[in-house]
Amino acid sequence: MRTRLAIKIHSFLEKRFPERRVFLKSDTDTRFIRLRPETQLIAFGGATLLVAWTIVATAILLMDSIGAGNFREQAKRDQATYQERLNELSRERDARAEEAVAAQQRFNAALTQISAMQTELLASENRRRELETGVEVIQTTLRSTMKQREVARAELKRLHANTEGSAAVQQVAAEVPAQMDFMAAALERTAEERDRIRADAQSALDARAELELEIKLMEERNDQIFRQLEEAMTISLEPLDKMFRSAGMPTDRIIEEVRRGYSGQGGPLTPLSFSTRGEEPSADELRANELLQQMDQLNLYRIAAEQAPFASPVRAAVRFTSGYGYRRDPKTGGKRMHNGSDFAGKHGTDIHATADGVVTHAGWQSGFGKLIKIRHAFGIETYYAHNSQLRVKVGQRVSRGDHIADMGSTGRSTGTHLHYEVHVNGRPVNPMTYIKASRNVF
Known part of the structure; x- marks a missing residue:
C-alpha cells in the first residue's frame, strides 16, 4: 500500500509534471504511452545533468586552450628576452674587453714614461752629486787659494817693508788677482749648473707625481670594469648552471666533454700575461684570467645547452x-x-x-x-x-x-x-x- 508521504509526493509531482500520453496510431489500431510524473522528473533531471556536464566540459576545454596559448606566448617572450639579454651581455663583454686592452696599453705607456723619467732622474741625481763633489773641491781649493793669497799679501807687505821695488814682489802681486778671477768664474759656473740640475730634478718629481695620479685613476677605472664584467658573468652563468643541475647533469663532466669535443675550433681563451720578466701575476692579471675562464665556461654552457633536450618538442x-x-x-x-x-x-x-x-x-x-x-x-x-x-x-x-x-x-x-x-x-x-x-x- 502507498503511504501518506508517497501520496503527497505524487500529488506534488502531478501539479508540476501532469501525466501526459503519447498516442501512436496505425492503420488498424491506436495505442498510447503514459508518461507518469516520476518518469517526466527523471527525464528532466537527466537532460539537466547532460546540459550542465556539456557546459562544464566546454569551459574546461576553453580554459585549457587559453592557458596553453598564454604559456606558449610567455615562453616565446621569455626566450626572446633571454636571447636579447645574452646578446647585450656579449656586446658589453666585448666593449669591456676592448676598454681593458686600451687601459692596459695606456698603463704600459705610462710605465714606459715612468721608467724613462726615473732613468733621467737617476742620471740627474748622479750629475748633481758629481757637481756637489766638484763644488766642494773647488770650495776647498778656493779656501786654500784665499789662505795663500792672505799669506802672499802678508809676504808682500813684508817684502815692501824690506825691499822696495823688488822684481819678485811685483811678480807675486801680478799673479794673485788673475788666480782669484779664475776661481770666481769657475765657482759661478758651478753654482749655475747646480741650480739647473735642481730645477730638472724638481720637474721630474712633478711629472712622476702626475703619472702616479694618472695610474691610480686608471687602476680605479680598471677595477670598475672588472666589477661590471664579473657581475655580468655571474648573472649569465648562474641560470645555466642551475638548469643543468636541476636536470641532474653533472656540470664538471659536461663542460669537460664539450671542451674536448670543441678543442679543434679554438678551445679556451689564452690567459693574459702583462709581464715578460717571469714575475708572479698581479691581481689584475688574476682577475682578467678568471674572467676569461668564466667567458669560456659560458660559451661551453651554451654549446652544451644546444646538445641537451631542454626544449619542448611541440x-x-x-x-x-x-x-x-x-x-x-x-x-x-x-x-x-x-x-x-x-x-x-x-x-x-x-x-x-x-x-x-x-x-x-x-x-x-x-x-x-x-x-x-x-x-x-x-x-x-x-x-x-x-x-x-x-x-x-x-x-x-x-x-x-x-x-x-x-x-x-x-x-x-x-x-x-x-x-x-x-x-x-x-x-x-x-x-x-x-x-x-x-x-x-x-
Missing part, C-alpha cells in the same frame, strides 16, 4: 595528457609503466627536435608506430612516436628546433598525440625534468 597549442610513471593502460585498463610524456594536439602538428643530434631511426616500430630516434651528446637519446609523417632520414644531422615529423596516431594509440621519451645511457628518464629545468632560462 610549440603549438597542445594538451598534456599523460606523464612519466605508472598509469592505467588506455588499451587494457591494467597498470603499467609509461616511459615518456604525451602531448595531444591537432593532426599534422609540427614536431621539433629538442636538441642537436643525429637521427638513428626513422621508420615503423611495433607499438610506437612511425618513430624517430635522435642520438645527442652526453649519452642522451630522444624518442618521438605515433607520428603521421616523418621529415628526416637515418644518419641526418639535426639542430634544436628543426621540424622532424608531423603529429599523428600511428601504432598503439587511442588518438592523435606525440609520445616523447628521453633516454640517458639507455635508461628512460622523465622528459619533463629537462623541460622544466629550462623554463626560466630559454
Whole structure:
C-alpha cells in the first residue's frame, strides 16, 4: 500500500509534471504511452545533468586552450628576452674587453714614461752629486787659494817693508788677482749648473707625481670594469648552471666533454700575461684570467645547452595528457609503466627536435608506430612516436628546433598525440625534468 508521504509526493509531482500520453496510431489500431510524473522528473533531471556536464566540459576545454596559448606566448617572450639579454651581455663583454686592452696599453705607456723619467732622474741625481763633489773641491781649493793669497799679501807687505821695488814682489802681486778671477768664474759656473740640475730634478718629481695620479685613476677605472664584467658573468652563468643541475647533469663532466669535443675550433681563451720578466701575476692579471675562464665556461654552457633536450618538442597549442610513471593502460585498463610524456594536439602538428643530434631511426616500430630516434651528446637519446609523417632520414644531422615529423596516431594509440621519451645511457628518464629545468632560462 502507498503511504501518506508517497501520496503527497505524487500529488506534488502531478501539479508540476501532469501525466501526459503519447498516442501512436496505425492503420488498424491506436495505442498510447503514459508518461507518469516520476518518469517526466527523471527525464528532466537527466537532460539537466547532460546540459550542465556539456557546459562544464566546454569551459574546461576553453580554459585549457587559453592557458596553453598564454604559456606558449610567455615562453616565446621569455626566450626572446633571454636571447636579447645574452646578446647585450656579449656586446658589453666585448666593449669591456676592448676598454681593458686600451687601459692596459695606456698603463704600459705610462710605465714606459715612468721608467724613462726615473732613468733621467737617476742620471740627474748622479750629475748633481758629481757637481756637489766638484763644488766642494773647488770650495776647498778656493779656501786654500784665499789662505795663500792672505799669506802672499802678508809676504808682500813684508817684502815692501824690506825691499822696495823688488822684481819678485811685483811678480807675486801680478799673479794673485788673475788666480782669484779664475776661481770666481769657475765657482759661478758651478753654482749655475747646480741650480739647473735642481730645477730638472724638481720637474721630474712633478711629472712622476702626475703619472702616479694618472695610474691610480686608471687602476680605479680598471677595477670598475672588472666589477661590471664579473657581475655580468655571474648573472649569465648562474641560470645555466642551475638548469643543468636541476636536470641532474653533472656540470664538471659536461663542460669537460664539450671542451674536448670543441678543442679543434679554438678551445679556451689564452690567459693574459702583462709581464715578460717571469714575475708572479698581479691581481689584475688574476682577475682578467678568471674572467676569461668564466667567458669560456659560458660559451661551453651554451654549446652544451644546444646538445641537451631542454626544449619542448611541440610549440603549438597542445594538451598534456599523460606523464612519466605508472598509469592505467588506455588499451587494457591494467597498470603499467609509461616511459615518456604525451602531448595531444591537432593532426599534422609540427614536431621539433629538442636538441642537436643525429637521427638513428626513422621508420615503423611495433607499438610506437612511425618513430624517430635522435642520438645527442652526453649519452642522451630522444624518442618521438605515433607520428603521421616523418621529415628526416637515418644518419641526418639535426639542430634544436628543426621540424622532424608531423603529429599523428600511428601504432598503439587511442588518438592523435606525440609520445616523447628521453633516454640517458639507455635508461628512460622523465622528459619533463629537462623541460622544466629550462623554463626560466630559454
